[in-house]
Amino acid sequence: xxxxxxxxxxxxxxxxxxxxxxxxxxxxxxxxxxxxxxxxxxxxxxxxxxxxxxxxxxxxxxxxxxxxxxxxxxxxxxxxxxxxxxxxxxxxxxxxxxxxxxxxxxxxxxxxxxxxxxxxxxxxxxxxxxxxxxxxxxxxxxxxxxxxxxxxxxxxxxxxxxxxxxxxxxxxxxxxxxxxxxxxxxxxxxxxxxxxxxxxxxxxxxxxxxxxxxxxxxxxxxxxxxxxxxxxxxxxxxxxxxxxxxxxxxxxxxxxxxxxxxxxxxxxxxxxxxxxxxxxxxxxxxxxxxxxxxxxxxxxxxxxxxxxxxxxxxxxxxxxxxxxxxxxxxxxxxxxxxxxxxxxxxxxxxxxxxxxxxxxxxxxxxxxxxxxxxxxxxxxxxxxxxxxxxxxxxxxxxxxxxxxxxxxxxxxxxxxxxxxxxxxxxxxxxxxxxxxxxxxxxxxxxxxxxxxxxxxxxxxxxxxxxxxxxxxxxxxxxxxxxxxxxxxxxxxxxxxxxxxxxxxxxxxxxxxxxxxxxxxxxxxxxxxxxxxxxxxxxxxxxxxxxxxxxxxxxxxxxxxxxxxxxxxxxxxxxxxxxxxxxxxxxxxxxxxxx
Amino acid sequence: xxxxxxxxxxxxxxxxxxxxxxxxxxxxxxxxxxxxxxxxxxxxxxxxxxxxxxxxxxxxxxxxxxxxxxxxxxxxxxxxxxxxxxxxxxxxxxxxxxxxxxxxxxxxxxxxxxxxxxxxxxxxxxxxxxxxxxxxxxxxxxxxxxxxxxxxxxxxxxxxxxxxxxxxxxxxxxxxxxxxxxxxxxxxxxxxxxxxxxxxxxxxxxxxxxxxxxxxxxxxxxxxxxxxxxxxxxxxxxxxxxxxxxxxxxxxxxxxxxxxxxxxxxx
Numbered sequence: 001x002x003x004x005x006x007x008x009x010x011x012x013x014x015x016x017x018x019x020x021x022x023x024x025x026x027x028x029x030x031x032x033x034x035x036x037x038x039x040x041x042x043x044x045x046x047x048x049x050x051x052x053x054x055x056x057x058x059x060x061x062x063x064x065x066x067x068x069x070x071x072x073x074x075x076x077x078x079x080x081x082x083x084x085x086x087x088x089x090x091x092x093x094x095x096x097x098x099x100x101x102x103x104x105x106x107x108x109x110x111x112x113x114x115x116x117x118x119x120x121x122x123x124x125x126x127x128x129x130x131x132x133x134x135x136x137x138x139x140x141x142x143x144x145x146x147x148x149x150x151x152x153x154x155x156x157x158x159x160x161x162x163x164x165x166x167x168x169x170x171x172x173x174x175x176x177x178x179x180x181x182x183x184x185x186x187x188x189x190x191x192x193x194x195x196x197x198x199x200x201x202x203x204x205x206x207x208x209x210x211x212x213x214x215x216x217x218x219x220x221x222x223x224x225x226x227x228x229x230x231x232x233x234x235x236x237x238x239x240x241x242x243x244x245x246x247x248x249x250x251x252x253x254x255x256x257x258x259x260x261x262x263x264x265x266x267x268x269x270x271x272x273x274x275x276x277x278x279x280x281x282x283x284x285x286x287x288x289x290x291x292x293x294x295x296x297x298x299x300x301x302x303x304x305x306x307x308x309x310x311x312x313x314x315x316x317x318x319x320x321x322x323x324x325x326x327x328x329x330x331x332x333x334x335x336x337x338x339x340x341x342x343x344x345x346x347x348x349x350x351x352x353x354x355x356x357x358x359x360x361x362x363x364x365x366x367x368x369x370x371x372x373x374x375x376x377x378x379x380x381x382x383x384x385x386x387x388x389x390x391x392x393x394x395x396x397x398x399x400x401x402x403x404x405x406x407x408x409x410x411x412x413x414x415x416x417x418x419x420x421x422x423x424x425x426x427x428x429x430x431x432x433x434x435x436x437x438x439x440x441x442x443x444x445x446x447x448x449x450x451x452x453x454x455x456x457x458x459x460x461x462x463x464x465x466x467x468x469x470x471x472x473x474x475x476x477x478x479x480x481x482x483x484x485x486x487x488x489x490x491x492x493x494x495x496x497x498x499x500x501x502x503x504x505x506x507x508x509x510x511x512x513x514x515x516x517x518x519x520x521x522x523x524x525x526x527x528x529x530x531x532x533x534x535x536x537x538x539x540x541x542x543x544x545x546x547x548x549x550x551x552x553x554x555x556x557x558x559x560x561x562x563x564x565x566x567x568x569x570x571x572x573x574x575x576x577x578x579x580x581x582x583x584x585x586x587x588x589x590x591x592x593x594x
Numbered sequence: 595x596x597x598x599x600x601x602x603x604x605x606x607x608x609x610x611x612x613x614x615x616x617x618x619x620x621x622x623x624x625x626x627x628x629x630x631x632x633x634x635x636x637x638x639x640x641x642x643x644x645x646x647x648x649x650x651x652x653x654x655x656x657x658x659x660x661x662x663x664x665x666x667x668x669x670x671x672x673x674x675x676x677x678x679x680x681x682x683x684x685x686x687x688x689x690x691x692x693x694x695x696x697x698x699x700x701x702x703x704x705x706x707x708x709x710x711x712x713x714x715x716x717x718x719x720x721x722x723x724x725x726x727x728x729x730x731x732x733x734x735x736x737x738x739x740x741x742x743x744x745x746x747x748x749x750x751x752x753x754x755x756x757x758x759x760x761x762x763x764x765x766x767x768x769x770x771x772x773x774x775x776x777x778x779x780x781x782x783x784x785x786x787x788x789x790x791x792x793x794x795x796x797x798x799x800x801x802x803x804x805x806x807x808x809x810x811x812x813x814x815x816x817x818x819x820x821x822x823x824x825x826x827x828x829x830x831x832x833x834x835x836x837x838x839x840x841x842x843x844x845x846x847x848x849x850x851x852x853x854x855x856x857x858x859x860x861x
Contacts, residue, residue, distance in 0.1 A: 083833035163807050164790040164832065171724075172832040189764035225631045258808020260743040262755070263724065263789045267744050275791060275807050309687060310660075311670045315677030340793070342806035345707035349700060363688045366650060367680040373657035375671025377664050380596045388658060392603055395650040396610070399643040406695060408632050408702035409639060411802050412621060415793065415828035457595070465602065472610045476619040481797040483828045486836035491824050493622070493797065500619075569668035 003432050009421045014552045022025035024134070027552060031133050032112025033446065038137055039104035039435075042095050045144075047512050049092040053302065056080045058268045058498070058505035060488050061112060062369055074152055074173075076535070083173045085487035086155035089351060090174075091143070093158030094182065099140050100191050104220070104435045105296035106231070107136070107196050110224035112446060116543045119209030119560045121553045123199040132199070136192030143185035150177035157485060159286070162256030162278035166248040170263045180249050183242040183327035193231050200228035209542075211562030216581065218541045218566040221304075222320050223299020224326050230288045230295070233331070238285035243464070267355050279338050287334035291326050293427045294394070297434025298323060298365055301387035304441045305369065307539040308384035309376035310577055313565035314368050322368075325361035329354055339407040340414050348407040348545065355405035366391060377570075377577075383537075386437035389464045392432050396468075400475060415485070418478020421471045429467045436463070436518070443522075444536050448549040449529030455521040459514055460524025466511025473500050515560065540579055542570025596662030600655040604831050607651035613645060622798050625819040625844065629800035631702035638698070660801045661677075673813050706801075711814035716784040718773065721754055722805045723788030725834030727825060728753040731768040731854065739764020746788065768857050774843040776850040777820050793829035796842055817844040 015021040016054035074084030111129070115122055123129045151173040156164045160182065169176030204217070204225040217225075244255040248270070256278045257270035284408040302319060305314055313319055335343065335351030364384060369391055378384065400422040402411045413419060413477055436459070443451050480557050482489075489498060535544040542562070546555050560582045570577040571587040579587050604836060624633055717729040719738060732738045739761045746755040756764040774816075775781050785794060787805035794813070795802040798821075803813050829840035844852060 028757040059750075063831070081833075082836060086830070086833060134821060154701075155830075155833060161791050161830065167790065175832075179641075223744070261787075261789050261807050262746045264745045265747050265749070268789075273808070276809070311672075314673060314680065318677050318681060340802050341804050342809060342811045345703070348707070349703065352699070353696050354692075357695045359692050360684055360688055363684040364681055367684055368677055369742065370650065370654050370657060371680055373654075373661055373675040376657075376661045377670065378596065378658065378662040379598070380662050385599065388599070388654070392606075392652055395647060395654075399647045399650075402639050402643040402646075402692070402695065405692075406639065406699040406724055407707070408635050408699045411632060411706065411799070412636065412802060414802055415795075449675070465606070468606050468610070472606075476613050479621060480619040481621055483795065483797075483826055483832045488836050491826055491839060493824060497619075524778055 003568045012122070012527070018556060024130060025120070026116050026130050027385055028111050028123050028126070029446075029550060029554075030200050031129050032108050032110070034110055034133050034385070035103050035108035035136070036446075038107055038133075038140060039100050040522075042103065042140060044098035046092050046100060047515060048319040049095070051509060051512055052080065052088055053085060053092065053517075054505040054508045055471075056085055056487065057240060059488075060501040062572075070147065071152055078091050080487070082487040083155055083386055085154045086485070087174050088177070088387070089485065090155055090157050090182075091147070091153050094186070095142060096428065097158055097293070098186065099143075100134075101293035101431045102193065102289070103136065105300060105431060105438065106224060106227050106292060107132070109220070109300065109435075110200060110227070110296065111196070111439050111444065113442065114203055114221055114224050115207065116205060116546065116554050117218050117541055118207055119212055119555070119562065120203060120207035121555070124202045124207060125199050128195045130201050132192045132195035135188050135195065139185045139188030139192060142181055142188060146174070146178050146185075149181070150174070152178060154178035157184045160245070160278075162245075162275045163258065163261065163270075163273070163295040165278070166256040166273070167204070167247055167263065167268055170251060170266070175587055176249070181244055183245040187242040187246075190235040190242070194239070195234045197228040197231040197235070200224055203432070204228075209560050209562060210286050212581075215320075216562055218299075218303050219313070219316070219319055220296075220299040220303040223296045223302075223323055226323050227292050227295050230292050230327050230330065234285045234288040234292065237281055238485050241281040241285070245278075261487055273467070276338075276341060276343060281340055283334035283337045284331070286337065288327070288330040290427045291330045292424070292435075293327060293431045296430045297324050297390060300434045300438045301390045302369060303438050303541070304387045305372070306567045306569065307441075307537050308379040308381065309373060309569070310379070310386070311372070311376050311403045311570045312565070314373045316565070316567070318518070320370055322361040322364045326358065326365075329358040333358055335409070336405055336407075339410040341522065345407075352405055355401070359398070359401060361403075361406070362394075366395055381440070383437050383462055384459065385439035385460045386433045386440065389460065390433040390437060390579040392464075393425050393430040393433055393467065396472070397430055399420055401426070413478055415483060417474045417476035417482045417484055419486050421474025421478060424474065425467070429471060433463075436460075436562070439522070441537065442531030443525065443542070445543055445550070446550055447526050447529070448531050448532055449525050450536065451529060452521050455517055456584060459518045459521065462514030463511060463516070467508055469507035469575060470504050470511060470530075473504055476500065481527070513570060525589070536581075538576055540564070540568055540578050542581055545580050595638075600659035603651050603655040605657070605680050607648055611648060614640065614644060621800075623819075624800055625798045625817050625823070627816040627823065628702070628705040631705055632800045635699050635702045635825045636697075639695055646688075655770060660852045661685070663838055673690060682730050705738070706813070711782040711812075712780055715780040715814055716775070717782045717784060718753075718775070718823075719784040720773065721786045721788055722792035722794070722827065722831075722838075723753075724790065724832050725827070725838040726771070727773070727794075727838070727840040728772045729770045729840075730754055731857075733768055733858065734842070734860065735763060735766055735768030737763045739767050743788075745775060754842050766858070768854065768861055770857050772841050772843060773825065774845055774850055775817055777817055777844050777849045779847070782817045783810050783815070785813065790831050791829045792838070793828050795828045797824055798823045799842070802828060817842075820844050820846060
């Protein structure tokens, strides 16, 4: 527990100029909103790319009006070439994994709410925090620039396997400058997230106000803290790996290119590198990244569900320990991406067992969240619907992990649409549902206005049913052996599966269109929404004890003191069935966890 | 709305399970000696994952139905047994379930990867390059000639970079664009990547293995049914990845011998 009196009165003075207030701001709340805006732009670009990919997969020769304006050579007359499909696919994956699924739930919401939930006035290193956003933003600009230079973006997929990523433009369009820009973009992104993690960890450990013990932290704060610990180690490995790729391109090194490779009848002038080294480095980052995307979602939806169930989770501690277990185990399982990669087959067994074991903390999280609904007074609103949808999606995406954790079954399912369905449900849709839930729940505090509930519910219904229509059939396709990353299905056995692809495409177009309702709701509510009260959800944590929107120093010069566990619901108090963490009012509750 | 949501979850769960139960989209019939173990493992996992999936969705739907928007006099209650019971259940049920899957799965994996090929397995080399597979048989001398990457020349059809002028072992090597094997004969597949990463996937054989540039890997299997099957690349290898394919012809021993003679004559 940390005494508030140890704080400096303010970390930095309030900004006075427009630039310092809205652009190069040191305020964690502004930085959080900037991250959210970046994720929003990235999400709609990523979704637009997925639309183009889906249309091409379903109707191969269809001319997409205007696509030729993006790339005359990639889409002559609007008809996508196979290589352009791969380039768009690579950009879709990269944008979504890095600039949406990491940026929104962790960097955006975490920046805005972590300091407030611990009772701090800001992060401990505001300049690092500002730099974190702008470096990430620069990474995004570098990535986008690859659309417009040379022969376009890299086509090597978001995993950028070696040596395709290192031999240069001889390997295909985008494999020269496109790869260099991709690697530079991701290296910048890693720097941004490392700077973010360096702020999140001391914010949680050192800036808690009086009375805020670690176990009194809300689950969302715990999730951001655990995620930042993962980020610190995972991004620290990916960043140098990206630099090594750049060196293979520009400095003549051979980190990832083996000897004696031949392309176009020419011996590649590299020697001595290891192609599997890239996979080890990438997946050492890549699997924790799955949890970097989903653990904030677990924390966020737990936080939201509790406020809407009007009772705490069955065990606060067990959820925290389970999220921690996910984080630790996430480093021991990465080899399950490499079962058939050519690594030692005994290693596959060594990686298989922790992968199976990781289902245990995941199951505990699902069981605690689900069975906590028992005996609750569940309020149905957009935020709680998306939170409940999160549980459903997390289960659906999670059970397919049983298959992919086993090397013998992976022989059949590796690199098929089964894998695509699995990770889209568990880290894509579930994480997006966490982002939507967080938006509907926290928008009033962030923007000072309420979002439209009717539009929110329409958005939910279309997204929930739509996501299942898109991603459940992916599993069936994979079981039939449908290989992923094909721009056209020319194999005999893939032809009968085309109707399924067409169904998925129609579902994707409708579900994608539903996201425009969300965008409209977000923008309209920002300017014309009903003014939000300080605590519209009758919630207990510190973000609801301050003004809406919060003042520059979060608590208007006051130093909050925490008297309660984070989720005192289902009690009798002077304000209703809850007690805020900052209220000195004593209430008795059997749910008080000591 | 909550009740409608609960019903929606149940309908989606049931609709999701129907294609699985009806075997609408499944892998084709297995034609390998080891594939039955993989299929069995897949079925057991499907049963356990399927039950977990349906149970979790049904319980979630039931609680949403039962506990949403209660009357003003409703009291908050906790699930009997609390978290300890759930954690114990997760550790025991899921723990035992996944450990059992892991332990039984070792047998199927070991059958493919942890046992060496038999001494009389027939060696065939496959080379993957953008965007084609080529196959090499050692010929009557039973020995593969050495590879000389600098001699690779697609124009003169020297796909492997052989040097028959100086290397007697390579003179009788048989290079083909199609893979033919005799039925019920163990094959020892030696996998060599020419340029970037590729993969060798034959659904019917229950075989998938990546090629690793700079590191030759091998695989062994026995096909049990005569027929023609597609070999596809599953490792993203460049713009023509979708079109990188070859055929596997499983022939009777007599047909295979005839085919090999014909191919040898064409070298």
